[in-house]
Amino acid sequence: MKDLQVRTLALVLSAIGLSLCLYKTTALGLPLSPTEKTEVWTVEARLSFKGKNTPAKVEFYIPRNPPGFALLGEDFVSSNYGSSTEDNGENRVSMWAVRKASGQQVLYYRALLHQESEPPAAWTAPQPPYPDKPDYPEPYKSAVNSLLEAVRGHSADIASFTRELIKTLNGVGGDESVQLIRGTTESKDEFVAKIVDILAGARIPARIVYGLKLSDGVREASLQPWLEVHDENQWMAFDPMTGKLGYPAHFLVWRVGNDPLVRVKGGEPAVVDFSIASDIRAVVSVAETRARLKGSRILEYSLFGLPIGTQNVYKILLTIPLGAFLVVFMRNVIGFHTFGTFMPVLIALAFRETQLVSGLVLFSLIVALGLSIRFYFETLHLLAVPRVAAVLIIVVILMAAVTLLTHKLGFQGGLSVALFPMVVLAMTIERMSVVWEENGARDALQQGAGSLVVASLAYVLMSTKQLTYLLFVFPELLLVVLAATLLLGRYTGYRLSEFWRFRAVLFADRRLR
Amino acid sequence: MIAGPGALHRYGLLGMNRRNGDFIQKYNPRRLYPLVDNKLLTKQLAVRAGIAVPKLYAVVEIQHQVRDLLELIGDEEDFVIKPAQGSGGKGVLVVTGRARDRFRLSSGNVLTIAEVSHHVSNILSGMHSLGGKPDIAMIEYRVKFDRLFEKLSYRGVPDIRMIVFRGVPVAAMVRLPTRMSDGKANLHQGAVGVGVDLVTGTTVSGVWRDKIVDHHPDTGSPLAGTVIPHWDRLCELGARCYDLVGLGYLGCDIVLDRDLGPLVLELNARPGLNIQLADGEGLLAKLRPIEALQEVPSSPEERAALGRLLARK
Known part of the structure; x- marks a missing residue:
């Protein structure tokens, strides 16, 4: 009964997450991998004509929903002209007007386009x-x-x-x-x-x-x-x-019909030149711009809309569920024991800054030093909370000392020790010493090593570019992570470690029975 | 030596996940936990229900009382100090003798009153309780254990752990302290677990540090073949503990006192899985038939009989 509920819930959650993700990849073109790049075309039309010292008005056809292309943006560059556009259902017209045009006049129309497919036949x-x-x-x-x-x-x-x-x-x-x-x-x-x-x-x-065959670097097309x-x-x-x-291939439909491309009132007939350039951009930014132009509500709520600083915070925060899931997996499926359930996730976050190897060394160093001082505290018969507070103070002092020392010695890695969560370190030392006292060094070291293994794995998982990217661009995938976690929450099968734990029952020669 | 998942299943072994998900979550309502997590509460319930427990001498509830610890202890020569909400035998101090304000522990160490006071303070500050909650310390009767296990045990008090499912005893083991466990009867602290045949009350071979052993690691005595007297009464006592707290999946820790007979030491809402190593039999295989029962008998005697009947092969 409960199992059914959990499974249905997990199914619904992952269906929502995956379908949102699918919609974003197919309809909005967001890529699933961070490295994908795409070609973006810049097409520029240059209009030049001679003014007649009178008011001038220029009408110029510009692309309107060209098949196979998405218009990412356009510019109407004109020094002192007022400009507007008009759409007659078949074509779009850009209109420039100026009170007085004299001498050589130059107007630019620039469009940024992304080719989504070849124009359909x-x-x-x-x-x-x-x-x-x-x-x-x-x-x-x-x-x-x-x-x-x-x-x-x-x-x-x-x-x-x-x-x-x-x-x-x-x-x-x-x-x-x-x-x-x-x-x-x-x-x-x-x-x-x-x-x-x-x-x-x-x-x-x-x-x-009329259209343009796009190819990079073409001028006067x-x-x-x-x-x-x-x-x-x-x-x-x-x-x-x-x-x-x-x-x-690469044909950009510019306009429909046989009217003159450009009309100038109050000036000599205009000459129009096209130049074309292509450049490579990240697909994400293209998809995002395009979705915004299409008026998609979904991307309005995307994390891309946040200020860059906040974006970077979320890039990290969104990986925490991955770490939490790993902890669940390691505990309930493998059977790892760690100090504090989610301590490894926090340590893994710190490893992002310190890098794995120096992070492991620094962490072990501080915990080992802290632990030896904690053992000394044990003989002073302190009350529990003051004792933990004292350990916390010791941890801060140790961190400062390590930073200073490594700085003096010229190791850059030591500076990042400040990023370790101090309270987590202090609690780790406290719990490790209690386990050490009560269950012996073997248990304490075992759990300590288990914590570091899980933290290292969490670090590897949480700093995988592909995964960080996926979770940032498709935060709805967190629903899938949630679904998987819920499923594991009803996993009642054996833990891998139990094959070892119960080996005596499985393989013993029980002479007595 | 790699066993497939089928092997564990074939032996009907209960894994941690299944114990938590299918038994503890299902049969142990959380609101009942305080009844067993707080040993003082358990003791009071047991006294009211007429179940024998070690006598409570004194309770230290606030730090201020620690100063008067000597008065609280009074003339007691030997006693046990334990946290009311401790787990896994943590924070238990067994005093076997004293000379004025110096106390001899079961381990042979001698502590001054200052050191004992510090220990009590630690208990009060929550050092040994689940989640570090502030706790109270209980001072109670030290069980003089039955001569039955004298040869089998290295100091400390051996106890009998019984798993009671829906009020029906399903498995039992004797937990013998060793030098390594420092007089404590917890398997993960190094005690020996000796499986008990539920039908006859006879010990079978044991487990020590995850290995099957036939002899006590310290005393060298053979573990198997000891018959526990009044076994039927012990099974009934276990069955009655269910009525006491209402937890469907329950671990009962019972001690045999030389003078007072069986005493319920404490109850456990999350009993460990090591009992399966002690008697070499999977718990799951024993739990399933009882789970399948529409109804279990209401009287503890019938339930105890049912448990022993089901254990018969």
Whole structure:
């Protein structure tokens, strides 16, 4: 009955902990390991134009939810311009305005982006209005009609229709109508616009999009046109030159449509240059920024929100449950006896500062010295509380002495002795001496050694980078630690040490029975 | 010599975790602990129920009384000073003789009244009590142990530890002090544990420092084959201790006094597991059938008989 309750509780706790953790890794992209890094792109658009000594207004298309990318941040750098952005549901526009623009004007737009995946080849979107069949002039009209007729014969659906159309238009030679349509098309922009126009003849919604192929260190890049076609469920991207489905790698969709990229009122036409740089950042900070931008409530309550000093405190505090769990395991499953149940955890915390080896040496040194003085106190017949207080004072004196001595001798390690919890040391000495008196040196030394072994293991566990990281980024994992502890709380099996303890029963030659 | 978990289970051995989780937690309500953790309270309960205990001479409750310790002791030639809330025999001082204000201990050491007073002060300050709580010191009758164990014992008072589960005696051992245990009858302090056959009251071989022994380490006498007289009465006494405190999983420490017969020395809500080494039999195997009983008999006599019946093989 109780077992069932504990098991259910443990199950619920670990389910909550693990699912929160899973959500944070999958949905928010928090990595499970501290070393993971990710590529972050900085894309900068530089707009330059000549002012006309009049009020100037600049409108410039900027990315809006580019597929496959998360916008981590943006800057609008402009010396004395006022700036604002506008979202029309399809594109975003940045608007700069100034009372008087004279001479060379330079504006910057800078976006920080994280690529979450390659841009998808197709994504679901509601059906846009069907385009009206354009009224082409003759003989262009007949040429388009015969081309559409031919392509329709070779295709089954909108995707294959589009592919076939692009292939036909790009094909070498081609029949008269293709050549007529191709005509005098010079730029790729125009070519894609023409495909959109022809697709409208078949009443297929299509649009031209512009984007950047991201690669590190590119300067003076320009936007490339691409084709998107809607097949009643989703937008599909097509390479306008090959008809291949999808975008190229690292393709950042900048804007949709064929309007001019930048409009300047009160100035000469602007020149736009793009430059692209990538750098490597810790995934954690990226995920955190992104989650904040997405408005995720969960990360608002993350420990990352705390001041750095407090964060560092919690990085240590959150490992204490691990140490406590280890103590439980060592006691109830292995059968280790230590002085004071959680004394090893506190000692392990001190070891973080002193390092393991010098920590062990210093600890043993102080306890040994304190113990010998405590034995002397025993002969003075002191009352219990004053005696413990005297031991505490002795511990402080010993610590100061060790620090001074090692400092004089030039060992850096000795300075950190001050970080040992004094009261814990004093209580250890007190309890060790009592056990020594009552049960003999063997028991006392055994328990002392047991404490140090558990403390060392706790230190190793608690200073494992991976674990500290996990607990700090996913503090909900503490629920899993709690669940495991609760389960061990109902562990009624044998302790490992009991195989040794009861060996006499197991292996004795009991002649008498 | 590595045994699998199955081996311990096959012998029906009770492990620490199972003792705590399945027996102490389940059968010993915490509110009853003070009845056994405070030996003064246990003694008062026992006296009221007509169970024989060593006579209480005096109680030292506050530091101020320590000054008058000699008066409190009065003319008693031999006595025992113990903390009311001590555990594991800690802080017990056995005085076997005195010359004015010098006291001879069972170990042979001689203490002055100042040293005895210091010991009492230590008891009061909680040095020997669980969790260091302030305590009181009891001065009581020193048991003159029955000649039965004289050859088997090195000073001190041998006692009989009986495990009583739901009022039914399930296992018993005699604990013999050794030179190492300094007259104390606690196994982890070096006393010898000798298993007792619950049916006949005859000792079987013993355990000393986790090893099976056939002879007392100090006296060399064979441990097995001693018949404890009035064994049925002893079993009943153990069964009655259950009614006294109501703890389902109970350890009773009983001594055989030369003149007064069996006396209940103290009760224990967390009796140790070493008894299994003494009689070489797992406790779990003995506890399970009693746990399975819907109801146990209400009279101590019937329960004692039941325990001995179940022990029969």
